[in-house]
Amino acid sequence: MTFDLTYDDVLAAAEVVGAHLPVTPLQAHPLLDQALGRPVLVKHENVQPTGAFKVRGGVHLSATLTDAERRHGLVTCSTGNHAQSVAYGARLAGVRATIVMPASAPAAKRDAVAALGAEVVLVGASLGEAGEHARALAAETGAAFVCPTDPRIVLGHATAYLELFGQAPALDALFVPIGSGTGAAGACLARDALAPGCRVIGVQSSAAPAGWHSWRTGLIEAAPATTRAAGLATTTGYPRTQAILRARLDDFVLVDDDAIDEAARLLATCAHTLAEGAGAASLAGAIATGVEGAVAVVCTGANASADEIARLAGSVAAA
Known part of the structure; x- marks a missing residue:
């Protein structure tokens, strides 16, 4: 698109x-x-x-995933609300999701993402550092990286x-x-x-x-x-x-x-x-x-x- x-x-x-x-x-x-x-x-x-x-974005994403995204799952980075959005959408679509969050992300938001069934990975002190790791993780695993501005x-x-x-x-x-x-x-x-x-x-x-x-x-x-x-x-x-x-x-x-x-x-x-x-x-x-x-x-x-x-x-x- x-x-x-x-x-x-x-x-x-x-x-x-x-x-x-x-x-x-x-x-x-x-x-x-x-x-x-x-x-x-x-x-x-x-x-x-x-x-x-932001849940609106995850819901729309869930209905527009490609076959490859459904097979290999999703990876994204976020301080919280985008993370919950992608986790919510992934659960709707029945696909795996890994969310990379900076260590500074509020605990309540980390817990909410995990409760939606996504894997939470804490990396870095900033969203920028978390984003670098998320892109590398997607490349390594074959998962699709979901840019927050997809x-x-x-x-x-x-x-x-x-x-x-x-x-x-x-x-x-x-x-x-x-x-x-x-x-x-x-x-x-x-x-x-x-x-x-x-x-x-x-x-x-x-x-x-x-x-x-x-x-x-x-x-x-x-x-x-x-x-x-x-x-x-x-x-x-x-x-x-x-x-x-x-x-x-x-x-x-x-x-x-x-x-x-x-x-x-x-x-x-x-x-x-x-x-x-x-x-x-x-x-x-x-x-x-x-x-x-x-x-x-x-x-x-x-x-x-x-x-x-x-x-x-x-x-x-x-x-």
């Missing part, structure tokens, strides 16, 4: 994903509106069976935004967190067809800015990832998604980890929602930019680590 993705491809992916996953809610929360001083809608991808939007994954993720723009077709701005950029790329694909007047704005942690640098310079840049938000801890831009983001993303902002933690506190106290760091980042971006009008943010995941929950509990108690 090439990476020349179309809206028709997104519609086809939606038929596959919709057969396995329910539509997630897009909701207003009056207390959150009051805290922000302006209205914002929250797309609750945190209610997916793996706790994150076109089938991007199309699965785009189905979240197909839903969102169907639920709220008159949005002025949509904030989407960016790690590898698959969600934001999918958002742009759906937006162009359904809501061309809506600005799609990417949000990344300033402590893991490789995607932001890549988008700004037009080159594939690397940067250290020291963010506390595991889902945003990518060390490089990704060529496939950057090609879409450079052409279609309206803006890209950085927020610091403290701002992400504060957004997670607001989601917990004002929207009854547990969000991991990546899941709170889009709200942090909306707060930082002060964009008004009809605005939506995506709570992409609820798989908070023990450290994130402890920080959240402390901030709520202090508030």
Whole structure:
């Protein structure tokens, strides 16, 4: 499959994903509106069976595997939610999956991947090091390496935004967190067809800015990832998604980890929602930019680590 993705491809992916996953809610929360001083809608991808939007990519992947992929199994690398997505999809398809995760990946996410039946291999201190090992392992065993930006994954993720723009077709701005950029790329694909007047704005942690640098310079840049938000801890831009983001993303902002933690506190106290760091980042971006009008943010995941929950509990108690 090439990476020349179309809206028709997104519609086809939606038929596959919709057969396995329910539509997630897009909701207003009056207390959150009051805290922000302006209205914002929250797309609750945190209610997916793996706790994150990325399961959509795994479901779509499971239905589009080649015969060779089914025979030899899958290998991928991830800090957590992509790992669960591929493990979930592999279980649906009845194929083997090995997930290489950096040692820094939260224990809860490692355990969740293993519970889905995948083999977990811990290698390296960063996602980049885990990725190198995963590619080498795939070459050694004959398994297929599933890049986090595989076109089938991007199309699965785009189905979240197909839903969102169907639920709220008159949005002025949509904030989407960016790690590898698959969600934001999918958002742009759906937006162009359904809501061309809506600005799609990417949000990344300033402590893991490789995607932001890549988008700004037009080159594939690397940067250290020291963010506390595991889902945003990518060390490089990704060529496939950057090609879409450079052409279609309206803006890209950085927020610091403290701002992400504060957004997670607001989601917990004002929207009854547990969000991991990546899941709170889009709200942090909306707060930082002060964009008004009809605005939506995506709570992409609820798989908070023990450290994130402890920080959240402390901030709520202090508030």
